Every structure is written in structure tokens, then in C-alpha cells.
Amino acid sequence: MSALPSVLITGASTGIGAVYADRFARRGHDLILAARDLTRLNALAARLRQDYGVAVDVVPTDLNVPAALGRLEALLHNDERIGVLINNAGAAGTGGFLDQSPDQVAQLIGLNITALARLSAAVAPRFAAAGRGAIVNVGSVVGLAPELGMTVYGATKAFVLFLSQGLQLELGPKGVYVQAVLPSATRTEIWERSGKDIDALPAVMEVDDLVDAALAGYDRREPVTIPPLHDAGQWEAFEAARTAMLPNFMQSQPAPRYRAAA
Numbered sequence: 001m002s003a004l005p006s007v008l009i010t011g012a013s014t015g016i017g018a019v020y021a022d023r024f025a026r027r028g029h030d031l032i033l034a035a036r037d038l039t040r041l042n043a044l045a046a047r048l049r050q051d052y053g054v055a056v057d058v059v060p061t062d063l064n065v066p067a068a069l070g071r072l073e074a075l076l077h078n079d080e081r082i083g084v085l086i087n088n089a090g091a092a093g094t095g096g097f098l099d100q101s102p103d104q105v106a107q108l109i110g111l112n113i114t115a116l117a118r119l120s121a122a123v124a125p126r127f128a129a130a131g132r133g134a135i136v137n138v139g140s141v142v143g144l145a146p147e148l149g150m151t152v153y154g155a156t157k158a159f160v161l162f163l164s165q166g167l168q169l170e171l172g173p174k175g176v177y178v179q180a181v182l183p184s185a186t187r188t189e190i191w192e193r194s195g196k197d198i199d200a201l202p203a204v205m206e207v208d209d210l211v212d213a214a215l216a217g218y219d220r221r222e223p224v225t226i227p228p229l230h231d232a233g234q235w236e237a238f239e240a241a242r243t244a245m246l247p248n249f250m251q252s253q254p255a256p257r258y259r260a261a262a
Helices: 015-026 038-052 066-078 102-130 149-176 207-219 232-249
Strands: 006-010 031-035 056-059 082-087 136-139 177-181
Touching: 006 015, 006 066, 015 031, 015 038, 015 082, 015 207, 031 038, 038 056, 056 066, 066 082, 066 102, 082 102, 102 136, 102 149, 136 149, 136 207, 149 177, 177 207
Parallel strands: 006 031, 006 082, 031 056, 082 136, 136 177
Antiparallel strands: none
16 A cells, blocks of 8 residues: 555546546556546556556446445545545537537536535545645636637536635645646547547647646646646736736725716
8 A cells, every 4th residue: 555645536537537547656646546437447447556556446436426426425535545636527518508408518517517516525624634635626728718619618617717726725724735727628538529520629738748737737736737828927917817806896886887877
């Protein structure tokens, strides 16, 4: 058993989650891998055990099934070996808002928001009580860009960013690190599942590059890591403009532009 904390990764069977598993195993962490595809999970676990000599547990889980989600919540709440949660599982959905049924919208929200928030809520009190631990939430730059047209997906990723920033403010002083990772288009199966041609996109990042960049931000304890954004000053200016508005939100009277003409 590793002296390092175990890492629980959702959506671990392929793509970003599988590369996170490889990188943390390389660092010597034991792993708990959760995803729907048991065959892929078992194959990945076998390779990581052989390559790195770490312990790897496999938990087949559909996060849109309440009982399965509940089992993962209980594991996070009770297993004190787990010191890092990687909330990576997610889906993009197909088509625009008018193409998506209420059930499809609910499924997208259930996976990208509800499951992520519940897993974070299951583990955060234990981390805070221990004064250590890390929660990594994989969001997307789409959460900052309604112009990209992925309305529900983008809204779920805006939630992920807000939740992560709020948790960092709340839990950071208690010794818990929370990171939001915001990829742009990355070469994963999410595109095929959403019916989009990844080769038609103007720029696509490879998964290894994305995760290695995210881990560089993790090691620096960045609250928000945006691997495709080359000009860090743009994010800093965005955050400065946002925080400059905070005192101006707290007004008792409407702004003059909203007052009815006399």
C-alpha cells in the first residue's frame, strides 16, 4: 500500500480520466477507478498494476443511477485512504438546445452537475476535518463562452467553475485544495458520442498534453488551470474585472439607467 493518498477518478476508463490514472500511478498513488465500462477499467487497472506496482481498485459505476452514485459517495465519505478526488466524468450531449429533449437535458445535468456536486459533498467534510485533501473538477472553456453554442453543456461547465471557485474559498483555509481544469477541444470520445466531427474543429489538444498541463497547475496549487490559454494575463484581467464589480453589486438603489424618466 502506498504511503501517498489514494486517488479516486471518475470517467476513468478512457480519455482524460485514463491519463490522470496513468500519471497518478506513475507518481506512486494507489487508485480507485470508476466508470461504466468494466472491460476497459479492468484492462487499464491491469496495466497500471504491472507498470507501476500500485494497487488499483475498479468500481463499475453509472453516475446517473442513484444507487451507483450512492455507493461511490459512501466510499468517499468512509475510506480515509482516499485523499484526492478527480471529478472527470462528463458528457456533452448532441445537437443544440432545441434538439435536446427534457430527459436528455436532465441526464446531462445529472452527470455534469449533480454527480460532481454530490461526490464533492460526500468527501469535503472529511477532507476539511483532516486539514488536507484535493478535489479536481474537470470543467471546460465552454463554460465561459456561450458563443460556442453548446448551451446546456456550457451551463453545466459554468457551474463546475463556480462551484470550484466557491469551494476553494470555503475549503482552502481548512487545508483542502480545489482545482478547476478548463480544457478546450481535446481528443477524446466525447466528440463522437455527441455526434461532432473532431477533425472539423480548428484546434484539438492531445489528451496527454492536457493532463500534463493540468497537473502542472495542480502542483502549483492553481485554483483555475486553463491549459489552452497562452496569455495568462487575459484570465488575470478577467478575474480582476469581475472582482472589481463586487462592491458595486451591493447597492440599495437601482442604477440611474434603470430609473423611469420623470
